[in-house]
Amino acid sequence: MPLKLTLAPEEKIIVNGAVLTNAGSPATLTVLNQAQILRGKDILTEQDATSPATRVYYVVQCAYLFADHAADYLKAAASFLDDYATAAPSGAPIVSKIKQQLADGTVYQALRSAKKLLAHEKEVLAHVSHAAPTRL
Known part of the structure; x- marks a missing residue:
């Protein structure tokens, strides 16, 4: 089952260890396969x-x-x-x-x-x- 994520501008996520930032307008991503994902609000440094x-x-x-x-x-x-x-x-x-x-x-x-x-x-x-x- 796909995972749909909507990211606010400048919101960060980690996907399989890579830190990604939404550099523009709100964006919606659909993850179609298994991946380790954490949203910015759940990330602890x-x-x-x-x-x-x-x-x-x-x-x-x-x-x-x-x-x-x-x-x-x-x-x-x-x-x-x-x-x-x-x-x-x-x-x-x-x-x-x-x-x-x-x-x-x-x-x-x-x-x-x-x-x-x-x-x-x-x-x-x-x-x-x-x-x-x-x-x-």
């Missing part, structure tokens, strides 16, 4: 991978986009997922789901689940920042 959940998302993203190096990225993902589960046990169900999806080879689904991990981390950090300080 290495420089932005600064928290436990963003590091998970970044390496899963790389495993999805760069199949030639997926084994290295998946190894890093396993380590980052373990670290996340240790630091935030309430995220264990999401971590478990991502690990299962990676084991099943459904890397794009794992990437979608990693977005849920980003939301979980944001929620946990919001709770921590609103907590009353303790007295010494």
Whole structure:
């Protein structure tokens, strides 16, 4: 089944590791075969991978986009997922789901689940920042 993408002017996408930018008016593309595609809003740069959940998302993203190096990225993902589960046990169900999806080879689904991990981390950090300080 073809995938139809409508790109806004200057919107970026990654197709099989190549970064493409729509240089003109809104454009509609139809992808007729299997390809690894990420829209600009879903792309996380290495420089932005600064928290436990963003590091998970970044390496899963790389495993999805760069199949030639997926084994290295998946190894890093396993380590980052373990670290996340240790630091935030309430995220264990999401971590478990991502690990299962990676084991099943459904890397794009794992990437979608990693977005849920980003939301979980944001929620946990919001709770921590609103907590009353303790007295010494």
